[in-house]
Amino acid sequence: MDRKVQKEVGAMLTAKGAATRQRIIEGTSAEVRERGAAATTLDDVRARTSTSKSQIFHYFPGGKEELLLAVAAYEAERVLSDQEPFLSALTSWEAWHNWRDRVVERYRTLGVHCPLGVLITELGRKTPAAQALTAQLLERWQERLRAGVAAMQRIGEIDPGLDADRTAASLIAAVQGGVAVLLSTGRADHLEAALDTTLDLLKSSGRRTPELLHVGASGDPT
Amino acid sequence: MDRKVQKEVGAMLTAKGAATRQRIIEGTSAEVRERGAAATTLDDVRARTSTSKSQIFHYFPGGKEELLLAVAAYEAERVLSDQEPFLSALTSWEAWHNWRDRVVERYRTLGVHCPLGVLITELGRKTPAAQALTAQLLERWQERLRAGVAAMQRIGEIDPGLDADRTAASLIAAVQGGVAVLLSTGRADHLEAALDTTLDLLKSSGRRTPELLHVGASGDPT
Structure with a gap:
């Protein structure tokens, strides 16, 4: 997802929704850092971030691949910050x-x-x-x-x-x-x-x- | 295999044996360049280098993995040459x-x-x-x-x-x-x-x- 699209998605979310989405991304990032991207499952993410599978799919309709891409964008941001x-x-x-x-x-x-x-x-x-x-x-x-x-x-x-x-x-x-x-x-x-x-x-x-x-x-x- | 071991193996081979071994390595290198390492099979190598499977295993008893390592050493040499x-x-x-x-x-x-x-x-x-x-x-x-x-x-x-x-x-x-x-x-x-x-x-x-x-x-x- 390029930054423009990402911004538009962000603008469509409520503040609470954006916070949940961000929590999912950060929790996945921590899972990936601990066990690698291949071994991280949506169940791990769900457990770690106290979210449901339907919430994860609400924010990332493309499932694991879309989520990993969002995490990669987040990690890219961290490289700079x-x-x-x-x-x-x-x-x-x-x-x-x-x-x-x-x-x-x-x-x-x-x-x-x-x-x-x-x-x-x-x-x-x-x-x-x-x-x-x-x-x-x-x-x-x-x-x-x-x-x-x-x-x-x-x-x-x-x-x-x-x-x-x-x-x-x-x-x-x-x-x-x-x-x-x-x-x-x-x-x-x-x-x-x-x-x-x-x-x-x-x-x-x-x-x-x-x-x-x-x-x-x-x-x-x- | 480190260079010393490789040299010792080389010394044990006859000139003809060394040439065959080298032909297998170069043929495998060409296969890998064309189709990638994962997709290259010993059958491809055998066909390309006009050798038999028993010849390949004679020179590379560890099979594909040992052969790929020898090809990697050959490619490393080429990086320099x-x-x-x-x-x-x-x-x-x-x-x-x-x-x-x-x-x-x-x-x-x-x-x-x-x-x-x-x-x-x-x-x-x-x-x-x-x-x-x-x-x-x-x-x-x-x-x-x-x-x-x-x-x-x-x-x-x-x-x-x-x-x-x-x-x-x-x-x-x-x-x-x-x-x-x-x-x-x-x-x-x-x-x-x-x-x-x-x-x-x-x-x-x-x-x-x-x-x-x-x-x-x-x-x-x-």
Whole structure:
């Protein structure tokens, strides 16, 4: 379901209905995190969220598949919100380092049980719904990183000659690649190395101009 | 099977036996690339490689699983050999850009049908054999990139202050992350952005010293 449709559904629900729907989603998310998407049944969800089967089908007429898709959208939202308040205010190196620490901590804690990854795999990586969800998440994530890169360029901390959007794409790839290696080896070294190296290089790209001025100034004949 | 055991097995085979074993592996690789690992049967392999079932079991007593593991090792080898001759001689920016183009071309061509990924998934991402294979591939890949970074540091093209091994880990993450996004969106933009941004930043890290000298020289009073 895309966000527009989701919003419309939300608008049609009463406040109480929206709360029940959200309770079902959050309860399913907890089940999936504990036992995996394949092993989670609607009975588990019903028991955990104190709802009836008819309530579940009222909110998710498509049954388990529709529910898992809603949970995947919720987990995608959490991928971004777990990176806040840093991700939306990457306006100093301190903020960037806090963001880096938060990302590493998040994936180190989740380890090989990345809930969104589990759900996308269960829904079928190649289904249009899963692909749209992934594409949208990456787009929103990249946009926030792009805004952060642009902010640092404005204050001269990152070379203004760099393409902010491609730099953001590169940071997304650094995180995804680090997580991919973590998923197959259980170690976060690549994730940390990728973020640290990219941030260090970006930092020195900005430092170049002041250094040049500095050297220029000390380049007076002695 | 680790490389040492594999070598010992290889040593025990006659030249003709080794050729047959290799023919079975390559034929299976082609079947897997065409129809996927799950759908490939030993009958398909037998027909394609003009071997008998008893020959297949002679070389792979563990049957399909053992055969698929040998094919995964073969595909891992190809991941590296497909990047040659550039990967082992990253001693100029030209070589690095050729390597970058080769990597992008490889994954763009394979698209969502990355044969090693398919095999690792089929064998079970979390089995010790699949994990060992992945870890070993990443280690060898990273070592060659590390040697390339160190070579560029020696000739002053990359900042010698950077940790060559972590820089190599960062490049591995760039590739893996770019490929992960390619697998879920079908687009190579992130792969290209990640490699280009990292290489550009590395290039300017090395350029810093000459530029400083240059500006220092033109910093004479006018």
